[in-house]
Amino acid sequence: MRLKRPTSTNLILNLLVGICALILAFPLVWIVMTSLKQQAEVMTWPPTFLFVPTLDNFRVLFDVAQAGATSYGTIKVDFLTPITNSVVIALGSVIISLLIGVPAGYVLARRDIPLKEDIAFFILGFRFAPVLLVVIPLFSVFQAIGLYDTYIGMIWVYQVVTLPMIVWLSRSYIEEIPKDIEEAAAMDGAKPVRVVLHIVLPLLKPGLIGASLLIFLLAWHNFALGLILSSTKAPVTVALLKLLNPGVQFYPVMAAGLVVTMVIPVILIVIGQRHLERGLTFGAVK
Amino acid sequence: MADVRLEGLSKAYGTIQVLRNIDLAIDHGEFVVFVGPSGSGKSTLLRMIGGLERISGGRLLIDNEVVNDVDAADRNLGMVFQSYALYPHMTVRENLAFPLRMAKLSKAEIDTRVAQTASLLQMDHLLDRKPRHLSGGQRQRVAIGRAIVREPKVFLFDEPLSNLDTELRVQMRVQISKLHKQLGNTMIYVTHDQIEAMTMADKIVVLKDGVIEQVGSPHDLYHNPASRFVAGFIGSPKMNFLGGKVEAAHESGMDVRLDAGAVVCVPVEPDKSLVGKPITLGIRPDDFSPSSAEKDIAIDLDLDLDLDFVEHFGSVTYVYGNAGKEAVVAKASKPDPLKGSGKVRLAASPADCHLFMTDGKALRRLHAPANWN
Numbered sequence: 001m002r003l004k005r006p007t008s009t010n011l012i013l014n015l016l017v018g019i020c021a022l023i024l025a026f027p028l029v030w031i032v033m034t035s036l037k038q039q040a041e042v043m044t045w046p047p048t049f050l051f052v053p054t055l056d057n058f059r060v061l062f063d064v065a066q067a068g069a070t071s072y073g074t075i076k077v078d079f080l081t082p083i084t085n086s087v088v089i090a091l092g093s094v095i096i097s098l099l100i101g102v103p104a105g106y107v108l109a110r111r112d113i114p115l116k117e118d119i120a121f122f123i124l125g126f127r128f129a130p131v132l133l134v135v136i137p138l139f140s141v142f143q144a145i146g147l148y149d150t151y152i153g154m155i156w157v158y159q160v161v162t163l164p165m166i167v168w169l170s171r172s173y174i175e176e177i178p179k180d181i182e183e184a185a186a187m188d189g190a191k192p193v194r195v196v197l198h199i200v201l202p203l204l205k206p207g208l209i210g211a212s213l214l215i216f217l218l219a220w221h222n223f224a225l226g227l228i229l230s231s232t233k234a235p236v237t238v239a240l241l242k243l244l245n246p247g248v249q250f251y252p253v254m255a256a257g258l259v260v261t262m263v264i265p266v267i268l269i270v271i272g273q274r275h276l277e278r279g280l281t282f283g284a285v286k
Numbered sequence: 287m288a289d290v291r292l293e294g295l296s297k298a299y300g301t302i303q304v305l306r307n308i309d310l311a312i313d314h315g316e317f318v319v320f321v322g323p324s325g326s327g328k329s330t331l332l333r334m335i336g337g338l339e340r341i342s343g344g345r346l347l348i349d350n351e352v353v354n355d356v357d358a359a360d361r362n363l364g365m366v367f368q369s370y371a372l373y374p375h376m377t378v379r380e381n382l383a384f385p386l387r388m389a390k391l392s393k394a395e396i397d398t399r400v401a402q403t404a405s406l407l408q409m410d411h412l413l414d415r416k417p418r419h420l421s422g423g424q425r426q427r428v429a430i431g432r433a434i435v436r437e438p439k440v441f442l443f444d445e446p447l448s449n450l451d452t453e454l455r456v457q458m459r460v461q462i463s464k465l466h467k468q469l470g471n472t473m474i475y476v477t478h479d480q481i482e483a484m485t486m487a488d489k490i491v492v493l494k495d496g497v498i499e500q501v502g503s504p505h506d507l508y509h510n511p512a513s514r515f516v517a518g519f520i521g522s523p524k525m526n527f528l529g530g531k532v533e534a535a536h537e538s539g540m541d542v543r544l545d546a547g548a549v550v551c552v553p554v555e556p557d558k559s560l561v562g563k564p565i566t567l568g569i570r571p572d573d574f575s576p577s578s579a580e581k582d583i584a585i586d587l588d589l590d591l592d593l594d595f596v597e598h599f600g601s602v603t604y605v606y607g608n609a610g611k612e613a614v615v616a617k618a619s620k621p622d623p624l625k626g627s628g629k630v631r632l633a634a635s636p637a638d639c640h641l642f643m644t645d646g647k648a649l650r651r652l653h654a655p656a657n658w659n
Contacts, residue, residue, distance in 0.1 A: 180371035183338050186358040187365040187442075188432065189388035198384070202375045 028262075034255035042251050057256035079257055081232075082239030083264070088151055089226075089235055090219035093158035094212050100159075101166030102208065106200070108167065109174035110182075120171070126164045131224045134160050139228055149230045157225050162215040169214075173207035174200065213272045217265050236261050288439035288472050289314045290335065294344035297330055297496075304330055305496045308344070312474065312489070317466050320476045321483040321519070322493035329444055331493070332476045336442050337361050348439065359388070364433030365442040368449065370425045372417040378404075378428050379413040385436040403435040406468075407461075423454045430462070434469065443475040447482065459485060480520050484508070492516050509654045514642040517568050523604060523615045525640070528567045532560045539652065540641060542567055546610035550587045552639045554649040566642040571604060573638035574616035586633045589614065593628055605630060 005013075034042055036053035061079040107113065108120050138157060139148075147153030177200065185195045226235040240261065243254040290312040297305040305327045312318050320328040333339040335346060337358030345352050353361055364385075373381050382403055386396040404410045407427045417425055426446060433441055443462070447455045463486050466473050477483055483490050484504045492499040492507065492515075500512040504520075511517035517525045530544040535556035542565055543549045552567065569587070591607035591614055603618045607630065616632050641649045 178369060178371065180367045180369045181373060183358070184365065184367060184371035184432075185373070185384070185388075186338065187336060187363060188385035189359045189362070189436065190384075191357070191359050194388065199373060 031255045031258050034252055035259045037252055039250070039252055057252045058260070060250075060253050061256055061260065077243065077253065079236075079239060079260070082234055082236040083260070085151075085154075085230075085233050086220060086235040086237075087264075089154045089158060089233075090216050092151065092155040093162045093219045094216050096155055097159060097162040097166040097215060098208065098212065101163050102170045102204070104167045105170030106174055106196070108171045110179070120168075123164050123167050126160055131160065131222070135224055135228045142229055149233050151233060154226065154230055154233060154235075157229060158219050158222065161218050161222055161225070165215050165218065166211055169211040170204065170208065173204055173211075177203050209272055213269055216268065220261075220265055288349055290440060290472065290474070291347040291350075292331075292335075292344070293347070295331070295334065295341060295346060296343035297327070297334060297339065298342045303496060305334075308498060310491060310498065310501065312472060314472055315470050317463075317473045317475065317486060317488045318491060319483040319487035319489070320474065320491045320493060321478065321480060322499075323519070324478060325495075326493040327496040328476045328478075328491075328493045332442050332444055332474060335440075335474060336363055336365050362436075362438050363440045363442055364436060364438035366426075366429045366433045366444065366446045368445040370417075370429040370449075372425060372428055372432070374417050377414050377416055378409065378420070381417070381428055382413075382431050382435050385432060389436060399435055403431045406434075406465075407431045422450055423458065426450060426454075426458060427461075430465070434465070438471075440472045440474060443473065445476055445478065447477070448479070462486065481522065484520065490520075492519060505655075510648075510651060511568075511640065512648055514566060514568065514646040514648070517640055517642070517648065521570055521572075523571050525568045525570050526612075526614045526616075527642075528569070528609070528612050528614075530565055530567050532563055532565050535561055539636075540565075540649070542641065544610075546589060546612060548588050550636045550639065552636050552641050553652040554641050555652065557649065560643065564644060566644075568640035568642060569634050569638060571615040572617045574618075574632045574634045587636055587639060589632045589634075591616065591630045591632055593630055 033049070035057055036055070037048075037051055038054060038056070041048055041051050061077055104123075108116060113119075134157065142148040142153050142157075147156065181199060181203075182195050185199045186192075190198060220235075221237065222235070223237040223241075226238045227241075230238070236257075240254060240257050243250055243257060290310075292308050292310040292312075295305065295308040295310075296303065308331060320331060322328045330339055334341050337353070337356065341354050346354055348361065348363075373384060376384065379400060382400045383396050386399055391399070400413075401410075404413055407430060409424065409427050409431065412420060412424055412428070417428065420428065426449075429446070446462075447458050450458060459482060462473075462475075466486075475482075475486060487504055489501065490504055490507050491501050494515055500507060500516045502510070507516060507520045511520065514527065518527070528544050528546060530542045533541040533543050533549065535541075535558045537556065539551050539553040540556055540560070541549060541551050544567060550567070574589075589609040591605065591609050593605060593607045595606050596618075597604045597606070605616050605618050607614055607616075609632075614632070618630075637651075637653045640651065643649065
């Protein structure tokens with residue numbers, strides 16, 4: 001039976017939903033609009049909603065050769081390098097986090113080790129700490145040992161952001177797999193390594209794809225680490241900031257950069273979602 | 287051949303002792319059932335045999351080889367879990383093939399064995415389904431199939447039927463018994479259901495609080511329970527226990543005056559030291575019959591029962607009531623005079639009675655029925 005609500009209540013509820021959506025969508029729409037405008041149109045007040053869209057801003061971002069000949073005067077933007085940097089750093093961080101974090105999560109989920117909960121909480125604690133806590137001391141250390149402005153250094157330090165998440169998520173996913181299944185595999189003659197390879201990992205796959213997407217986004221959007229610990233290997237978030245030169249402000253180009261920055265994770269999520277098979281463990285027990 | 291020997295096996299979690307000094311010999315081809323209330327340690331014992339639980343003390347031998355420190359994977363045992371524990375990401379075929387793949391058999395060999403097992407358990411048509419598309423009974427069959435496909439030395443069953451409904455449980459009980467006859471392997475089966483134990487076992491091991499109360503054939507346990515606990519646990523409805531006092535001990539048994547009034551001479555091994563001491567008389571509901579005038583009052587155990595209610599099962603009727611202060615259940619073969627309430631006179635042969643001392647131990651009966659076999 002459907003609950004009947006008065007039309008006025010319905011109207012108000014819909015209105016509230018609409019307002020929420022508007023608040024959330026406004027910056028997004030604004031940035032996309034800005035990225036398609038000319039510099040002059042961006043500055044007009046009241047803002048114009050009807051304009052001839054141009055892809056010139058996107059061309060400026062990537063076309064290094066012709067960058068000098070734009071209507072913005074002489075600017076040289078190389079946006080491809082920071083994107084490459086971000087992809088390498090974020091992907092590398094995900095892979096390293098998976099390699100270290102999943103086994104750690106497995107131990108925390110399945111084995112009785114001393115101080116287990118304390119270790120788990122300590123790892124999670126990094127999620128609460130401000131990133132700068134790590135960055136400041138690391139700055140001089142990285143410079144001293146030659147990790148400053150290297151991919152390896154960046155991927156390493158990004159573990160502060162990504163590793164705790166993977167450890168915690170994989171721990172809870174592994175706890176969801178009934179222990180009986182692993183024991184059944186052992187009884188069936190599978191050694192621990194093969195139990196993990198044949199049973200645990202296939203069952204973890206959907207969860208791990210989801211978790212990987214999540215930490216990829218965390219890594220992709222990180223700003224403070226790249227700002228302080230890199231220069232030529234700076235990620236896209238830092239490159240965006242550099243578009244805000246003092247004096248000349250290329251708002252439309254920056255908006256185009258933002259759109260590109262947003263599009264890449266969106267594409268990944270769309271691809272990844274298809275692998276997220278839900279309720280895979282259903283039917284195993286009971 | 288695969289026999290299993292447990293020598294002084296014990297298990298402790300920290301300072302908590304869950305199993306103490308378990309000695310047991312299981313011969314090749316035997317169907318052994320571990321039975322006991324929850325917390326008695328029966329599942330832990332099975333898991334120790336399987337290698338899923340570390341052994342804290344004692345020795346476990348399979349085929350005269352100590353396997354205390356052998357991995358579960360290397361013990362070559364098959365196990366069926368209460369939760370079935372099927373691999374959800376694999377089809378039935380892949381589930382059955384998994385133990386064979388782990389044993390590195392050839393593809394052709396795997397295919398043959400899977401097909402054989404599937405037809406043995408009548409599940410050829412299910413081979414390409416995933417576990418989530420199977421019913422409870424079908425999942426149970428796959429779990430059993432996965433345990434037998436590798437032809438292990440010993441099969442372990444951990445309460446495999448407790449998630450099934452009554453009808454399926456009876457069916458699967460029969461199927462497992464048949465399977466045991468067909469395969470002839472050693473099987474160790476854990477259950478809290480005494481009916482499963484009675485119907486399937488060659489040998490029942492009754493566990494209580496981490497120690498073995500009694501080991502014996504179903505017939506033994508039913509007719510010669512070693513303790514009041516075993517007597518109460520085996521048999522349904524439960525054995526009646528009546529309080530009383532020993533009046534005399536002589537060659538033909540012990541005279542007991544029941545709190546309910548009657549005096550019975552129970553043919554058990556006499557023990558003069560018990561004269562004057564309190565004792566418990568046990569009598570199974572099925573050993574009662576409605577008293578009639580023809581019977582010799584002096585020989586029979588007679589009880590006047592205040593009827594509480596009557597349960598009709600169709601083939602059999604049980605009456606519930608009180609004799610003095612004690613609750614009594616009795617079988618009534620003829621339900622006609624036993625409708626509603628009132629008084630009923632029950633009679634039983636003293637030869638069917640059991641006596642238990644205050645510590646719960648039974649006195650040996652002199653005329654227990656001969657073995658069924």
